[in-house]
Amino acid sequence: MIKTAVITISDKGSRGEREDGTGPALRHLLEKHGYQIDYYKMIPDEQDLIEKELIHLCDMFTLDLIITNGGTGFSKRDVTPEATRNIIEKHVPGISETMRMKSLAITPKAMLSRGISGIRKNTLIINLPGSPKAAVENLAFVIPALEHGIDILKGTASECAVEPK
Numbered sequence: 001m002i003k004t005a006v007i008t009i010s011d012k013g014s015r016g017e018r019e020d021g022t023g024p025a026l027r028h029l030l031e032k033h034g035y036q037i038d039y040y041k042m043i044p045d046e047q048d049l050i051e052k053e054l055i056h057l058c059d060m061f062t063l064d065l066i067i068t069n070g071g072t073g074f075s076k077r078d079v080t081p082e083a084t085r086n087i088i089e090k091h092v093p094g095i096s097e098t099m100r101m102k103s104l105a106i107t108p109k110a111m112l113s114r115g116i117s118g119i120r121k122n123t124l125i126i127n128l129p130g131s132p133k134a135a136v137e138n139l140a141f142v143i144p145a146l147e148h149g150i151d152i153l154k155g156t157a158s159e160c161a162v163e164p165k
Helices: 023-031 047-059 079-087 093-104 106-112 132-154
Strands: 002-009 035-043 065-069 117-120 121-127
Touching: 002 047, 002 132, 023 035, 023 047, 023 117, 023 132, 035 047, 035 093, 035 121, 047 065, 047 079, 047 117, 047 121, 065 132, 079 117, 079 121, 079 132, 106 117, 117 132
Parallel strands: 002 035, 002 065, 065 121
Antiparallel strands: 117 121
């Protein structure tokens, strides 16, 4: 079982002015693929708060995966990638590159997403857009490879695993 956190980053949502449609949609997709949701929270677009939340989850919990949604665009308040970049120990650019590349086949606006992916301790962190549709599409593009990557991170799989024919 892959232990997962979903964090929705939204000023309006954290103030109760907007219902979170993205977090529940991501939760549904993850659970459908056998992921266990151990933590969910909605927080405002505050870089120091996002950093503290990610550090706390990576350092104090034994989570395998943290999915953030929101705060990846061009708005002055969109600081999720910066917060993530500040706390990760290793970048995993292939995940974010794949999501942007596949999203470009759907909309040219995909190139405007600034989300990143990386590792802190034994936890993989992936930034997704705040839109429910975009977030679910992006996660669906990469979810087939995540379990293997997390198994490598946990030390339960070899990096040289050969795909079955």
